[in-house]
Amino acid sequence: MHELTRIDEDLFDIASRLREIDPRYVLYRNRKLNRFEIHANGALQIVVPFARLDARTLELVRSTRLEYADRLMRDIDSDNEKLRRQNVATARERIMEEVEQAL
Numbered sequence: 001m002h003e004l005t006r007i008d009e010d011l012f013d014i015a016s017r018l019r020e021i022d023p024r025y026v027l028y029r030n031r032k033l034n035r036f037e038i039h040a041n042g043a044l045q046i047v048v049p050f051a052r053l054d055a056r057t058l059e060l061v062r063s064t065r066l067e068y069a070d071r072l073m074r075d076i077d078s079d080n081e082k083l084r085r086q087n088v089a090t091a092r093e094r095i096m097e098e099v100e101q102a103l
Contacts, residue, residue: 005029008027011053
């Protein structure tokens with residue numbers, strides 16, 4: 001873990017606020033991959049998709065907590081269903097265009 005630098009203090013107190021959410025959370029900067037990571041019990045939990053630490057990081061961590069898993073799965077299922085419907089509609093339109101061109 002030489003590429004990881006532990007962050008205990010930062011400008012917006014994100015590291016300490018993460019520990020308020022879950023005392024096991026430890027914030028690291030991965031110098032090799034140039035990203036922030038949140039670990040718990042020595043295991044990577046979340047890769048922070050933002051270049052800077054700010055309130056978005058806290059919102060991300062809260063939204064991905066296990067107690068929100070049901071809601072996340074419903075959201076994912078809903079989004080997948082919308083995509084499926086769009087794909088079916090697009091395929092139907094293409095088929096109709098090909099049929100019209102063939103006639």
